[in-house]
Amino acid sequence: MSSAKPDASPPARRLPLHWLGILPFAAFVTLFLILPTMKIVVGAFQTPDGSFTFDNIRGLFTPSILAAYWISIKISIASALLGCLIGFAMASAIVFGGLPKGIRGPLLTFSGVASNFAGVPLAFAFLATLGPVGIVTIFLRSQLGVDLRMLGFNLLSFWGLTVTYLFFQIPLMILIITPALDGLKREWREAAEILGASGLQYWRMVAFPILLPSLLGTLALLFANAFGAVATAIALTGSSLSIVPILLFAQIRGDVLGNPNLGYALAFGMIVVTGIANAIYIWLRARSERWLK
């Protein structure tokens, strides 16, 4: 990039040299982000010898793989919905709830930490809490006589993973939605009250419609966040729960599906699902920014 000299020569001759400046970045993302992804996408539509086919995509529509996608999507939706709900409740508690001012800062800092505390250690923390000999499990059984296992709760299941994922979903929601709640102008509430609206009416007819795009957008982001999570699931369940990331992990390790190109299709399906979720997020965020500044 040292070759670009910003003197007053005509723009037409300066342009090519300017482009050299982003060459390292362009080369990096091409080699380590774009090309690997393209390899997966193209591979999903190829036979092992390289000719075009839809067989791999069709291969996804077998009961076991569909079941894996379905439970992945269910866990992601459940943890995203609950994360949004609880995160919203906590964020609005610190913004509007009249709590001591000192709570806000520490809660936001903690959210930053917790939203990054994912992966293997998070699984260990929940095993020590809700696992067979976890602190909560034992407390409930010995003190209250409630046996979680008898109630059908198992950490290595749909609800177990959902409860665990919430540990990074809720903080992420708090981090994203707090600025949006701060953006709700006091004047709007006052105007609504002067016109005779009750608190509920203000929320239902003013605040909620304004917040809706950012709520739905964050929902999509949380969904993608849970859908791509591999490490927590593997550390928690080993390979006993067949969700898409675990299936793909096993496929990359040892071709458990018996067809390398079906692995491409499995990964391609993940890109499609998270891609759709994020497209919704970007679209809705652009809409919400019209109202909130």
Place this chain on the structure above:
Amino acid sequence: MKKIWAWGALLFGLLYFTLPLIGMTNFSLKMRRGEYSFDAYAKVFGDPRFQETFTYSIMQALFTIVFGVLLVVPTTYWVRLKLPRLRPYVEFITLLPLVIPAIVIVFGYIRLYNTSSWLPLTGSLTGTNMLLMFGYATLALPYMYRAVDTGLRTIDIATLTEAAQSLGAGWVTILGRIILPNVLVAVLSGAFLTFAIVIGEFTMAALLNRPAFGPYMQLLGANRAYEPAALAVIAFGITWGCLGLIQLVSRFQKSAPPKA
């Protein structure tokens, strides 16, 4: 009424977040029967595999940070200064690692850079280590780029660049001695976040078969009872430390008095 509801939401959240932390801490101290002890920690710290993998991950994190800074700072600066039309596109690309799951990216690496390909990075140890570092740099790209871009927004890079050029500075001098010091806090924030991401990362390291801290934790979790809880406490401490350092450096910048 409103207050009760707010306290209720907050207490529910606090309960949910503190119980696992208490659970893992409690469990990590219970290795010796009938009393609390630090035996699990002693076991972990004494394990040569722990030392190896932890050192390996720290080295990976440091290399990733250096590479990330060298890649992101000049690019972001150059795009803001000379190619502002490209900014939305660059920003979009830097967000892609949040969209494409890490497991898919590393799957692509394995198939693209295997021993029979045009760039056989996985054929040698150094190559695989580099590939893992590039992978980490990709994962950290969204955070690093956003941090640096926010930092650059607060300074007038066009004026600074012209001033430096009129004094005869070259591009390396401008970047290294004018731009970098001015966005140091932003760069450090990105660096600490990168560190927090890399140190416990599991998927990429496991699939590239490198002896990193994440796969070690997973392996220990599958075979032991108390040590994993101790590891969880350690990992939480590291994450907390990294995020705390970010708070610290950004407060340092805010409170720095505008000296004459």
